[in-house]
Amino acid sequence: MTPDEYCQNRAAGSGSSFYYSFLFLPPEKRRAITAVYAFCREVDDVVDECSDAGVARAKLAWWRGEIGNTFAGEPQHPVGQALLPVVREYNLPQEYFLEIIDGMEMDLDQVRYASFNELALYCYRVASVVGLISAEIFGYQDRHTLKYAHDLGIAFQLTNILRDVHEDALRGRVYLPQDELDACGVTLDDLRGEELTAPLRKLFTQQAQRAQQYYRQAFDKLPEVDRFVQRSGLIMAAVYLTLLDRIQTEDYPVLRRRVRLSPWRKLWIAWRTARREAARHARLARSRG
Numbered sequence: 569m570t571p572d573e574y575c576q577n578r579a580a581g582s583g584s585s586f587y588y589s590f591l592f593l594p595p596e597k598r599r600a601i602t603a604v605y606a607f608c609r610e611v612d613d614v615v616d617e618c619s620d621a622g623v624a625r626a627k628l629a630w631w632r633g634e635i636g637n638t639f640a641g642e643p644q645h646p647v648g649q650a651l652l653p654v655v656r657e658y659n660l661p662q663e664y665f666l667e668i669i670d671g672m673e674m675d676l677d678q679v680r681y682a683s684f685n686e687l688a689l690y691c692y693r694v695a696s697v698v699g700l701i702s703a704e705i706f707g708y709q710d711r712h713t714l715k716y717a718h719d720l721g722i723a724f725q726l727t728n729i730l731r732d733v734h735e736d737a738l739r740g741r742v743y744l745p746q747d748e749l750d751a752c753g754v755t756l757d758d759l760r761g762e763e764l765t766a767p768l769r770k771l772f773t774q775q776a777q778r779a780q781q782y783y784r785q786a787f788d789k790l791p792e793v794d795r796f797v798q799r800s801g802l803i804m805a806a807v808y809l810t811l812l813d814r815i816q817t818e819d820y821p822v823l824r825r826r827v828r829l830s831p832w833r834k835l836w837i838a839w840r841t842a843r844r845e846a847a848r849h850a851r852l853a854r855s856r857g
Contacts, residue, residue: 571650572599575606578647585811585829588838589803593706600658600705601800603650608668608698610647615675624676628669635665658704667697675741684745684778688722696721699801706798710791713798719789720801723782727808730775730815733759734823744775762823772820779812796849799842806841807834 569577579587579602586605590598611631618624638648639655639662654660671693681687699721703713729736729743736743737759749755752771759768783805790798807829815827829837 569646571646572603574646575599575603575650578606578609585807585834586804588807588831588834589800591838592803592842593800597705599650600654601702603647603654604698604701604705606647607651607665610645611669611672612694615672621676625673628673628676632666632669635662635669654705660701660704664697664701667693671697679741680746681743682746684748687743687745690743691722691725692718695725699724702801703798706800708791708794708797710794712789712791713794716786716790716798717801719782719786720805723779723786724804724808726775726779726782727812730772730779731811731822731827733772734762735826744771748774759823764820764823768823769820772822773816776812776816783809792852796845799845802845803838803841806837810837 579590584605590601590605593601611628614624614627614631618627634643634645634648637643638651641652643649643652655662671690674690674693678690681690696718699717700714703717708714733742733744737756740756742749742756742759744759748771752774753767754771758765764772786805795802810833811827811829814829815822818827821827
């Protein structure tokens with residue numbers, strides 16, 4: 569199995585919404601973003617699958633070394649080997665990959681966040697940095713596109729947090745700001761239960777509204793000139809917004825079950841969004857023609 573095949577298997581096997589957005593990229597960019605995604609899966613699985621924090625820390629330390637090896641041109645792991653041409657071709661900063669590992673390590677050190685300002689740092693490391701790497705691979709002409717990528721990453725992570733709030737709470741992790749829990753009168757036990765009380769509904773509504781705000785901010789910051797090349801991010805956003813809308817319209821069933829979209833629904837949303845963006849790009853080209 570080649571390094572690229574290894575990364576492809578990691579991406580396809582995850583069932584993530586991100587995979588569907590990759591399908592509409594040119595082959596060379598698809599290979600690049602798949603390698604980045606495989607790296608994210610590797611380091612994320614370290615924290616999720618290691619019950620011993622010491623072992624998890626050691627594995628993350630190994631990945632720090634592997635990133636160093638990759639940027640030095642001597643990767644050992646198939647993911648590092650797949651990343652080597654990517655970081656060179658797209659001139660990706662080594663610090664971005666180390667930031668992602670820092671974010672994963674936060675899960676070993678912190679299970680509560682006092683305020684949204686604290687939570688925002690976590691979201692930046694585990695999601696916005698991935699968005700910034702993706703923006704570099706997709707390409708851009710206007711640097712405002714990086715601000716779009718930053719905010720879109722925050723929006724994705726806030727959506728994930730709301731979707732996973734119950735299972736995270738069962739593991740003792742709360743990714744909702746503690747001051748907002750206190751203001752709504754919500755406890756960890758409430759998040760571990762299955763009853764949607766009025767305080768919980770109020771809290772979840774606040775979180776959904778914040779996520780929507782970040783989606784709006786992101787879209788407002790995306791320059792038209794870069795919209796078509798950044799269409800994979802817009803595909804991901806369409807999938808995630810559909811998920812967020814389902815959570816809201818079904819009155820926050822997140823305490824009883826994990827809200828999901830079927831693979832076919834994700835594929836249909838991806839196809840529809842890609843087609844819409846292609847038509848928009850063609851209209852813009854004709855108007856400038």
